[in-house]
Amino acid sequence: MKLLRFGPAGAEKPGHLDDDGQVRDLSGVADDFAGDGVSLEALDRIRATDLSSLPVVADPGRIGPCLARVANFLCVGLNYTQHAIETGAEPPKEPVLFNKTSSCLSGPNDPIRRPNGSQRLDWEVELGIVIGAETWQVSEDDALDRVAGYCIVNDVSERGFQLDHGGQWTKGKSAPTFGPTGPWLVTPDEVGDVQKLALSTTVNGETMQSSNTDDMIFTVRQIVSYMSRFMKLMPGDLICTGTPEGVGMGRSPQVFLKDGDVMELRIDKLGQQRCEVVGT
Incomplete structure (x- = not known):
């Protein structure tokens, strides 16, 4: 579905x-x-x-985030081999975990609002996992049985907020509208092999990211199992699984988003997003 x-x-x-x-x-x-x-x-x-x-909606209008709210908006960093290389980081030996605040959730085509002080706004196309059952210390073999479905997430990042102010990455990931999610929540039976999905980002029509989930260092199965070693995952929790190479911070010279720029994100079988950057 x-x-x-x-x-x-x-x-x-x-x-x-x-x-x-x-x-x-x-x-x-x-x-x-x-x-x-x-x-x-x-x-x-x-x-x-x-x-x-069921009745057909002739004109659905705006498409909202495919989740109404998330209790836990969890993320994995540096989870694509080529992305780790472009940032100059060693590929991690265990998943790097952080979070976005739940208040950043927004629709797949809603504008992304640049917060005051933002100078280095960046894009990150990511495969999102939506949890469908209480999940505590689940094995890798059983991990996919706890998944309700998958969606596109843009892990919008303000690199100055993320890197120049100490502490965790969360502060660069959490402003309002920094979590475009959807358009659809797609159940696993329609996705098939989740480790063979092409994903991409364009900015103003220029391809910035083009990769495949087969470049993930830690698979969906491994991520769900690993997270559940340390926390109980609950229905409706959203996990972002990392972004491939091609982010603005990783380019030479670096490229960051300006007001009026349009991002289009796609993942096979999960649809596409289109967001414009606007001022606060």
Whole structure:
């Protein structure tokens, strides 16, 4: 299934994208997509519905983030071999974990608002994992059984905030609109081999990132298992799995986003995003 949320910010409705590309209204069938609303049991109840009988939304308008909210917005850093090389870092021996604040969540086509003081705004296309069941110290063999689905996330980063002020990376990752997510939450049966998905970013039509999830140092299976060694993952938690090479910080000379720049992000089977940078 491809699940989405449509409508004005703060008043989105749950929907399903059918095989003909039509949005069908899941209101009354599904709760909003957050927490237990994306548990494996909740998704099974949606599957059991005759989705073809649901009303078609002629004009869905704005597409919101595919999750209404996230309790935990978790991230893995330096998880693509070529990205680690471009930053001058040694590929890590264990996953590098950090977080984005949940308040940065935004829609896949919403504007990205540059915060005051921002000089080095950067893009990061990432595969997002949405957890579908309580997950505590799960084995790698069983880890994928806890996944509700996958989505695109742009881990928007302000490199000055991230690197010049000490401490954790979180402060450079968390401003409002720094978490475009969606357009769809796609269930694993439609994704297939999650370690063979092409992903890319263009800025103003120029390709900046072009890679494949087969370059990930730690796989989805390994990430979910590893995180669950240290924390209980819950339905609706969102995990960003790292970005490939081609970020602005890694280019020579470095390139950062300006007001009016347009980013387009794509991942096979997960759709695409289009966001414009605007001033505060």
